[in-house]
Amino acid sequence: MRIPDLKIKHVLSIILSIVLVNVCVKPVDAQRVIDYIDISNPFLRKIPIAIPVFRYSPEKSPSESIAKDMTKVLSQTLEFTGYFKMLNQKAFLEDLQKTGITGSSLNFKNWTAIGAELLVTGGIHTQDKLIVVELRLFDTFSGRLLVGKKYKGWHNDIRKIVRRFCNEVIERLTGNKGFFDSQIAFVSTHTGHKEIYTCDFDGYNVKQVTTNRSINLTPSWSHDKEWMAYTSYAKNRPDLYIRHMTGKKRGFYVSFKGHCITPAWHPKRMEFAAALSRPGNSEIYLLTRTGKVIKRLTYDWGIDVSPTWSPDGKHIAFVSNRSGNAHIYIYGMDSGKIRRLTYEGKYNVSPSWSPKGDRIAFCGRKNDRFDIFVMNVDGSRKMQLTGNSANNESPCWSPDGNLLAFSSTRSGKSRIYVMTAYGTDQRLLLSHKGEQFEPNWSK
């Protein structure tokens, strides 16, 4: 009896000591104390990118000037996104004309030394009146080729080529499509009347859409960019007009008793929501592309206007004065339920739902001035984006949800400005005669 017990005890004690050793050792190992340094303040809040002048192969004057133009356009286009910090060309240690544009002929250490994290190289040569452009995006630290493209086009296609390449760059870096094919519609008093105009995302290529010498307001692009709905007083009353942008198809005219204003296209279908005052006060309706009523959405004694769709098309945010003041509410398309979002202030209008779906931008009145705010779709995390001694109104999102266009009177007259979704990099979109309001960014 006893002897086996003793053995068991020995074994037990050995096991116990082994366990003890293990228990003690682990924390010692983990405790290998090293110092920590907190680094929390990045000096630069953008990606430093270097775009040296493109290489041009027959050393003649025409391709040289094209190369310089194109480099400039590419820099401006990429800078517009707010992602990048363009490094000064004077600081560059290498010249593409001498080195080459492929990964093998570049010495990336000369680019990391000046702080560049990305590098775009380009080469141009002419081929019987056509230009052939090779563009590459490199990660300077790993020397990895991120995007490489070759384009062929006419001399006046420079901007088109650059935009296409920029789309690739943004998609490669962020995973989202770039917005370089998008357009912005706005109202301008260029001719003395409030007419609707369009321009490219960067303010170039301004075109007049309406020419009725009346009052035209609140343009809205359909999801396929083919149609535009807007309010017009062409017949001396606020009615809706639906126009085919290329003019190949006949437009539609929507008129009911009372006003028909603030159209907003469904993000996926050819339907739109608008505010009609048919029942006596203004209510939100859902209409077909041709202007037939599908459904009345709101039933309330207050005024309901300015609908904006969530990107999945399941909710509509709108403005209502049902509480006494103008505030923003959300309507669920499936449930039919209405939820109030804003409580602060007395005047919150022109909501715009972010294409990412998580934020709603709106215009609120604070200290007798209008400013742009953004908040989560449940009303939380409200953030003021503009704050100067002027009015900032009617925000609308870029298709990738990274930028906001809005109108501002900071320079006296109302003009269209652009900023990032966090309120940084506020700048003028275009200088155009007269005043500009109510931007609307296409998909």
Place this chain on the structure above:
Amino acid sequence: MYSANDYLVRSETKKITWVLTLGGSAIGHLLFFAIIFFFPGLSQTNKELPTVIDIDLVSITETEIQTHSYDAVETEPDMDISESIESTDNYVQPEPEPIQPPKNAYEPKKFQPLTPIEQPKSFKPLKPNPDIIQPEKTSEPKPTKVKPPESEPVQRPEIKEIKPIESPAKPSKPKIKRSLKKRTIIKEYIARNKKKRQLTDTFRQLQQKVRIDEAKKRIQQVGKTKSSVKLMDIYKAEVMSQINKNWALSVQMIGGYETDLSAVLVINIMRNGYIQPDMRFEQKSGNEYFDEGVIKAVKKSNPLPRLPDGYVRPVYEVGLRFTPSGLK
């Protein structure tokens, strides 16, 4: 059945065995901790493999890479042709990374000479003495080695680490001359160069000795812990500001100001301030862009300021905790 208490109380022999086992385990523990204490390097091997990041040597292997790159460049023309095909798929294959010798304009930035060249003249008596110079020369091909061995005594690594700094400057000059094919000049030049180098080497050795002696004295006087802690606090602040300065982080890429991204990167700083290439993430943020940016910031900051002289170890291991909290 017996309870545990019975064993302890009842029999003498059992008590003895208990004492023996406890004593044994105590001795074992002592031994173990002693080993851990005296050979801290050992415990590293037990660690789980951290996520390894490939980082090409930032400073020291430069000469090594250069010699390889010449061969690589010549094969390139083929790559260019294949690249110019229109489809994007061809671009996906990673290009080789030949690294050309950096231009002279850029070089002096990286390899700051530690001592001015004119000064050594005052040390004439040391010149004819070959004993000090000889070991230096034989060991010069070595600088391709990345790490100074950790287990070496404190003074040795100092001398070794500085060698690689000098080496890149050396091959460039004779090469240019050779192309001119003026042998006599080269010989003269090399001889002069040699003298200069010998002088600077000896001078540097002397300087280091003095520096180490000073550090030792200081430690003896003030007490080791106190002074080094203060010194390291200042040093840490320097490192913080330098890396912050080199850190570029796009607010849009990380989804706005209100993020709780955080990454901890552990680096080893050598005495001369250069960062050893074996960085590792103790904690990743989960955002690929953020993590890459962190590494880029550290690479851009290389070399960091020299370790303070009062710091006795050859390498300073430090964790860098990156958070974008300062953005707001």
